Amino acid sequence: MSEQKNLLSLRNIHKAFGGVIAIQDFSLDLKAGEIVALVGDNGAGKSTLIKIISGVYTPTSGDIELDGEAISFRDASTARAKGIEVVYQDLALADQQPVFMNMFLGRELTKPPFGLLDKQRMREESQQLVDELDVRIPSAASTISELSGGQRQGIAIARATHWASKLVLLDEPTAALGVAETARVEDQIAKLKEKNLAILIISHSLDQVFKLSDRICVLRRGKQIGVRETKNTDKNEIVSMITGVA
Amino acid sequence: MVVYIGFIAIFLFFAVTLYDDGFLTQRNLTNILLQTAPATIMAIGLVFALSAGEIDLSFGSIVAVSALTVAVVLQDYPLIVGVAAGLGVGVAIGALNGVLVAYLKLPSFLVTLATMGLFAGIARSMTDLRSVPVMNETFTGIFGSGKLFSLPSLVIWTAIGVGVGHLVYRQTRFGAHVLATGDNPRAALVTGIKVARIRLYVLMISGFTAGMAGLLYAGRLQAAKYTLGESDLMTVIAAVIVGGTALNGGKGSIIGALLGSLLMGMLNNGLILMNLRVSDQMIVRGLIILLAVAVSLRDSKR
Ligand SMILES: Nc1ncnc2c1ncn2[C@@H]1O[C@H](COP(=O)(O)OP(=O)(O)O)[C@@H](O)[C@H]1O
Numbered sequence: 420m421s422e423q424k425n426l427l428s429l430r431n432i433h434k435a436f437g438g439v440i441a442i443q444d445f446s447l448d449l450k451a452g453e454i455v456a457l458v459g460d461n462g463a464g465k466s467t468l469i470k471i472i473s474g475v476y477t478p479t480s481g482d483i484e485l486d487g488e489a490i491s492f493r494d495a496s497t498a499r500a501k502g503i504e505v506v507y508q509d510l511a512l513a514d515q516q517p518v519f520m521n522m523f524l525g526r527e528l529t530k531p532p533f534g535l536l537d538k539q540r541m542r543e544e545s546q547q548l549v550d551e552l553d554v555r556i557p558s559a560a561s562t563i564s565e566l567s568g569g570q571r572q573g574i575a576i577a578r579a580t581h582w583a584s585k586l587v588l589l590d591e592p593t594a595a596l597g598v599a600e601t602a603r604v605e606d607q608i609a610k611l612k613e614k615n616l617a618i619l620i621i622s623h624s625l626d627q628v629f630k631l632s633d634r635i636c637v638l639r640r641g642k643q644i645g646v647r648e649t650k651n652t653d654k655n656e657i658v659s660m661i662t663g664v665a
Numbered sequence: 666m667v668v669y670i671g672f673i674a675i676f677l678f679f680a681v682t683l684y685d686d687g688f689l690t691q692r693n694l695t696n697i698l699l700q701t702a703p704a705t706i707m708a709i710g711l712v713f714a715l716s717a718g719e720i721d722l723s724f725g726s727i728v729a730v731s732a733l734t735v736a737v738v739l740q741d742y743p744l745i746v747g748v749a750a751g752l753g754v755g756v757a758i759g760a761l762n763g764v765l766v767a768y769l770k771l772p773s774f775l776v777t778l779a780t781m782g783l784f785a786g787i788a789r790s791m792t793d794l795r796s797v798p799v800m801n802e803t804f805t806g807i808f809g810s811g812k813l814f815s816l817p818s819l820v821i822w823t824a825i826g827v828g829v830g831h832l833v834y835r836q837t838r839f840g841a842h843v844l845a846t847g848d849n850p851r852a853a854l855v856t857g858i859k860v861a862r863i864r865l866y867v868l869m870i871s872g873f874t875a876g877m878a879g880l881l882y883a884g885r886l887q888a889a890k891y892t893l894g895e896s897d898l899m900t901v902i903a904a905v906i907v908g909g910t911a912l913n914g915g916k917g918s919i920i921g922a923l924l925g926s927l928l929m930g931m932l933n934n935g936l937i938l939m940n941l942r943v944s945d946q947m948i949v950r951g952l953i954i955l956l957a958v959a960v961s962l963r964d965s966k967r
Pocket residue numbers: 436439440441459460461462463464465466467468
């Protein structure tokens with residue numbers, strides 16, 4: 420595992436909003452097929468870090484390499500074009516549109532000769548994707564607003580996996596879900612690993628973090644407290660790293 | 666959808682109660698189609714604007730400005746120049762609305778409320794409140810009284826407008842982006858949709874359809890006046906809402922807007938045939954629109 424090339428390298432990332440330092444000297448490497456969990460209290464800078472990687476924010480200083488190539492994303496579209504997808508905290512779904520239109524939002528398939536929407540193909544491909552991840556919905560033509568929280572989360576994850584060729588970033592993917600739905604979404608996330616994608620997940624649930632991740636990275640008030648191999652640490656250590664209380 | 670039921674209900678109601686007054690005669694039904702043509706065309710543009718989460722209140726004023734522009738330009742220039750000027754003015758006013766909304770981030774309700782007043786004033790001053798005759802017979806044929814294969818040109822324009830509008834709305838990436846923008850602008854943005862550009866375009870489309878409605882009025886009446894389009898604001902908004910388009914974006918129907926517009930046309934026609942005083946017509950129409958809109962909105966929440 421350790422000889423494998425890094426998919427994503429973050430080196431000495433800083434980010435300040437005016438006087439507020441949100442991220443300070445952050446460095447992390449991610450490999451394909453690896454799940455890294457990002458943990459820390461509210462305001463620690465986790466969402467900011469995800470937005471930096473996905474091109475929503477530009478870091479004040481520091482370097483980002485993707486596949487060994489230095490990159491600077493001007494906006495979220497350039498990051499997406501490089502194979503980085505995000506599952507946002509608010510899911511970013513258009514509620515009154517059908518599942519298949521959400522799955523292909525901004526990247527709709529068209530058919531010759533007039534370039535009209537190929538709804539049938541989008542429906543079929545969406546159905547296949549949700550089936551693969553075992554997201555159980557009535558149909559790919561269902562409207563998002565008819566679905567439960569867990570089903571929506573499943574759609575957002577399925578969309579990200581479909582378009583991500585390298586990296587999926589998840590911001591608290593189960594925060595709003597019940598127990599059964601959480602378990603289902605966790606299974607879906609575990610499946611992304613099999614597709615050899617690198618995954619960075621923000622979570623407040625340490626149970627989840629220990630269940631899913633290979634490594635755990637702790638942030639406290641913008642500072643990187645440390646990175647641990649999940650199998651070589653325990654909840655007590657992580658909690659004390661998060662809170663700063665030994 | 667409620668509009669289908671309402672459409673059939675009102676049609677049957679008038680067919681029975683106004684049978685002796687000639688509601689069902691071919692001439693009267695054709696008349697309804699001809700009279701609603703401009704409103705239907707305006708409604709198409711409004712469906713795009715509302716679906717993207719914007720509103721256009723200025724289309725009535727655009728109708729007057731573009732009709733007057735065509736009438737004035739046709740006095741000295743050939744058909745094509747007049748048509749281009751009339752439509753161009755509509756698109757330009759729509760673009761003005763659009764730039765203020767999309768790039769200066771002003772709310773479309775306030776922007777178009779202001780431009781509604783602004784261009785109503787400009788329409789009044791363009792010809793000093795005078796009506797301008799349209800003598801160009803090719804123009805009045807194409808946009809008014811003419812026929813093709815025994816179909817009135819206004820009916821043909823309505824069909825083209827609805828057909829093209831429906832296709833663009835339902836079957837193109839642009840239509841999908843309009844709906845996504847109105848549904849959840851943040852989701853649209855993070856999936857790479859150029860949300861600001863969509864907002865600009867829908868207001869330009871609304872300007873274009875209002876311009877087209879101006880041409881149809883000028884063609885049918887063979888004259889243009891500042892009052893054209895003035896009374897269409899309520900009718901067209903009601904037609905669109907009754908037709909199943911959401912006021913706050915993300916959902917709509919061009920076919921529904923057509924039916925809504927025909928429904929409003931039947932209502933107007935029926936109230937006139939009932940020999941109600943104009944003031945009573947306005948009251949009854951207002952009440953029925955209120956009812957229709959309330960029922961449609963309840964229906965769409967389910
Ligand atoms: N756009 C912004 N402008 C100003 N300050 C911000 C902005 N985004 C985040 N911050 C600040 O950066 C810090 C980290 O925020 P965030 O990354 O959202 O934390 P977390 O996701 O870990 O809860 C907080 O102090 C927050 O107030």
